[in-house]
Amino acid sequence: MVGIIMGSKSDLPIMKEAAEILKALEVDFEMTIVSAHRTPERMMEYAQNAYQRGIRVIIAGAGGAAHLPGMTASFTSVPVIGVPIKSRNSIDGWDSILSILQMPGGIPVATVALDGAKNAGILAAQILATSNDEIYSRLREYNESLKNNVLKTAQEL
Secondary structure, three states: OEEEEEOOHHHHHHHHHHHHHHHHOOOOEEEEEOOOOOOHHHHHHHHHHOHHHOOOEEEEEEEOOOOHHHHHHHOOOOOEEEEEEOOOOOOOOHHHHHHHHOOOOOOOOEEOOOOOHHHHHHHHHHHHHOOOHHHHHHHHHHHHHHHHHHHHHHHHO
């Protein structure tokens, strides 16, 4: 199971892409709002109890200072994938990217591209697929469909 968290509802248009790909790959997930700055206790509780609740990967999206992925990672041993989001108060997204990317040694956060929630969903599924043959098979089918779409487009040219 994958936990998808975001700092505010304004992040939903980006983060729903992670939910959509997980749904397509038939991977169970939950999605909620957990703010590192406005609800730090909620963030801490979410991270500390994630594993016991069956969460095996957390996708955390945040814009601006983007502390949610790193702070979440500091409270759990569940892998965290950070999605930097270009928010309205962002410095072209660089503040979010660097806040998530530049974690200190010992507290890793896998980081995808700016607004890259779809890839975060795929990466979460790949992590789960290391111990789940059904998810692995669906990922192989997904990869094959990507290949076929490129070949079809090439033929149409």
